[in-house]
Amino acid sequence: MNALTQNDFFARLDGTARAIETLLDGLLAPEPLPGEIERPARLLEAMRYAMLGGGKRLRPHLVVETARLFGAGDEGALRAGAAVECIHGYSLVHDDLPAMDDDALRRGKPTLHKAYDDATAILAGDALQTLAFDILADEATHPDPAIRVELTLALARSSGLGGMVGGQMLDLEAEGRFTPEGKPIPGDETSTLRLQAMKTGAILASSVQMGAILGRASEAERQALAVYGRALGQAFQIADDLLDAEGEAATVGKATGKDAARGKSTLVSLLGASNAKARLSGLVDEAEGALSVFGQRGDVLRQTARFVAERRS
């Protein structure tokens, strides 16, 4: 295998994104599956609105490229990636609700509850979560049921009470803590890192983990990939916080400057942008280094770490 060019990398990223779009389009078809009664048109439309129409599909990319490290087939990895994407998508729909972050814009278009209504957004989010576990449990994802339950458990543990949902709870609790003089009370670094590890890091890390499960990776390989996944998750979050602090809404595709307005602590607000960028760079090094066990085969995931750190939207 020759060295990976940036063009190769973007072609792979794009290839997975297109495959995920096609797969989700098929999963969100009007025909009910065995065991379902009927798929109500409005709910299905809302779910399609939330899930289709692009996006980088970073989480599926992580599942697919990790599985490819081990020569595992793309079909199962794409389905597992679609499941993670459903979890990610439902969390965005619910987080955007007026009762939560109250956002009107997402990827440059109205959020689901703005385009439909709050009730439909709640239900579409709920049904997307269900769909994620449906996809993983289905035989089409892997012939071995032991692999399917392992995938299910990895996704559940990273996305529920002790992961993504818990992180959103901590985030809401941390927001809007102000002194009597109206100054935000900053969280400390430890609690900010933990919150972010739960809210966004956990399902990025579990995307990598799911690729390793599909690839029947050895324990040593899993541990190397766990280090990679954690570093990548932190890098992703710092890059996100930098975008919020420094980006323009038109480029980023959603409102920016929200963290400061909400008195929300990030590594950018706690350390300053310059130190946060140094931290980000260190995390990319850590992520790349963790892949040494895979030699040149790890180049796509290495490039992914750089891509995540440098992204502008």
Add this chain to the structure above:
Amino acid sequence: MNALTQNDFFARLDGTARAIETLLDGLLAPEPLPGEIERPARLLEAMRYAMLGGGKRLRPHLVVETARLFGAGDEGALRAGAAVECIHGYSLVHDDLPAMDDDALRRGKPTLHKAYDDATAILAGDALQTLAFDILADEATHPDPAIRVELTLALARSSGLGGMVGGQMLDLEAEGRFTPEGKPIPGDETSTLRLQAMKTGAILASSVQMGAILGRASEAERQALAVYGRALGQAFQIADDLLDAEGEAATVGKATGKDAARGKSTLVSLLGASNAKARLSGLVDEAEGALSVFGQRGDVLRQTARFVAERRS
């Protein structure tokens, strides 16, 4: 086995309810499971508020008693029952939200969003759904992963887009359709039955189905149980609609008279109370009859059908 007395029946129902309470208490403990990072206190408390403190635990009872038909162990059936109960519980939390049914009272106490806030209720519901699939995928539910994925798929298909969540969407769409003169526009019987089959019938039927999966029931036995489960689900809904039309809030534990106020079609509004009661009685006969293949072993499930039809809360 001697004939089942009513006391025996209530002792079994109560025994399962107590076991489920203990199991949920343990599942909603502060210690994170492997793969989880931390369980935030407020979120955990809200989930406990929604799930603990009694209730008939009808769905777990159905899983457990169906599994017992085949001599399958209680431990796995109770866990599967707890998973269904988490799905049922999350749906109540979300349905009670102001954006949906806007209910203030549930089982005689404030609904979750009243006791906490809307954001916490949305997140607690989300995490309860995740927990349901976590429970099913965990080895403790059954040593055979093929059984665990089958349970997962049964619960996902009955509770998502094509089942429970879809039914709630149809229900919201059907509500509040009034003529220009302010008279409610009734749904027809077919669409009302389909809506109810999705919203409440599907997970009652899948509770029975999950017991059959745990019991490795034959195809003929599964079909008999599917007939039972469908009839039971319809009977449950008619009994519920009769309670709403004729019951007192103090006895029922939640507001009554809501269906009429919302212009919601039920078999009671479409057929009249007397005809609905006759239909209910026919469904109980159908449910009981479907169990003939099990002989006297089916007595607990038979009694369950009568209990569901006659309940007063």
